Amino acid sequence: MSEFERIRAALLAPGGPTSDYELNPGVFAPTEATRAAGVLIPIEEIDGRLWVILTKRSSALKHHPGQIAFPGGKVDPVDADSTAAALREAEEEIGLPRQNVEVLG
Template identity: 50%
Template sequence: MTESQPPATGSPAEPSATLSRPTAILDPSACPVTRSDADLPPVPPERLQPAWLRQHLAARAHTTPFLQGDGPRPDFMPDRSPAAASVLVPLVQRPDGLQVLLTRRTAHLRSHAGQISFPGGRQEPGDADVVATALREAQEEIGLLANELEVIARLPVYATVTRFQVTPVVALVSPDHTLQLDAFEVAAAFEVPLAFLMTPAHHQHHSFDNGGLQRQFLSMPWQSPGGEEYFIWGATAAMLRNLYHLLVV
């Protein structure tokens, strides 16, 4: 799940007297980089092991997130009530370390086209809880079955400008899992080393003008061993950054 409006990662400038409707960023990679976080330490390798994550994250669901969200803006969708949503943060257990399973959305979608996201979406009436939502969405989007994974934690809720209250659900995934992508919604699924994403030197801060309001967002650009480039940004990057802060304390 991604949002067209990126999370604020710093204090935005004061809004002008009249703000226009927030607009989607067509090419986030073109937004200027203001800084990276090379001064922050990476998560130690021993904390990126399944056993440590199970024990440490189990009690962290109600921790205040480092990045609480990118909204809502009072002038944007003022009549929409907050809605619950979930994403699955799948950690594939590979011999060389845990890998984060991400998706690239198809280019024809009306919202978030082509963006990098976790499997996820809005909570439906038939979902027992936020975990059930994340598991259902993962099965619908990428064919990942519940018996192929182990849910180990819920991370703190992340609020989006479109008024979704998103709960990231962390799960360990069997290396023998199989995927079946929803061709309408998902263009590709790929893995990124958790160690790469938990190294702040790979985190970039961007700034841009959005409808008269200065906004910031994070990105974690990744190039696969095969040379494919993936620009991980916005809410997806922010939730990964929240995971980083949970693991370094």
């Protein structure tokens, strides 16, 4: 089984929607209504090794300035779903053409 097949199998395991607030229960509480978003975890194979592409958010942003992040963001009205939002944002943020992406899960 290839590494990508193993990743696909793991992503198909049962699970439900989550948010940042579930990572630290009782520590952080939403201060506003949550909204749908999507992120892409871009994995590229180079010389038989898998690499993850991350971004660094601008230090001038109001929310999460300077953080290391996956490309992605909120679902806009033009997006069919969170996957479409993640693909659109990855194209905007890191220039990754959506036709070059194989969505694993």
